Amino acid sequence: MKNPILALARAIAAWRGRSEVPTGLIPLKKVRRATVFVDALQAEEDPERISRAVSQYFAYMEIPVRILCPGKEDLNWMGYRKSALRAADPDPEDLFISLAGSPENFASEYEARCSRACFKVGRCQLPGDVFDLVVAESGDTRASQTAAFSSIKDYLTKIR
Secondary structure, three states: OOOHHHHHHHHHHHHHHOOOOOOOOOOHHHOOOEEEEOOOOOOOOOHHHHHHHHHHHHHHOOOOEEEEOOOHHHEOOOOOEOHHHHHOOOOOOOEEEEOOOOOOOHHHHHHHHHOOOOEEEEOOOOOOOOOOEEOOOOOOOOOOHHHHHHHHHHHHHHOO
């Protein structure tokens, strides 16, 4: 990021909205609600197809899921979801999954830092060890969000 004023504003916003809830690994049987962040701005994938796969999985597991898939029009000038959208959010979740593969995606970072979930999963670790479980790509290849979600599902089912 080249704009230092925007970087400062983002840092302050993330600090002010941060969650103080202690986090750690929990089994799926203890998850009552889940939230999944899908990167709609990633050009090579269809966010609706990914959202359907996420919905099907959590419906099969009988866990209510909220899918966050913000487009450019849903973001404020700092790069995270507008306050009107955030105010409509239901009760806090127990599981937060970020499918955004880039640490440059501030909307995903903000949602992860501010989520009151007690178990957080991501594709790349953020400063401050935000995620409890990180499913990273191996080598130079960039995995799709669908492939990343498939790997995350495998790990979630192994946690007892």
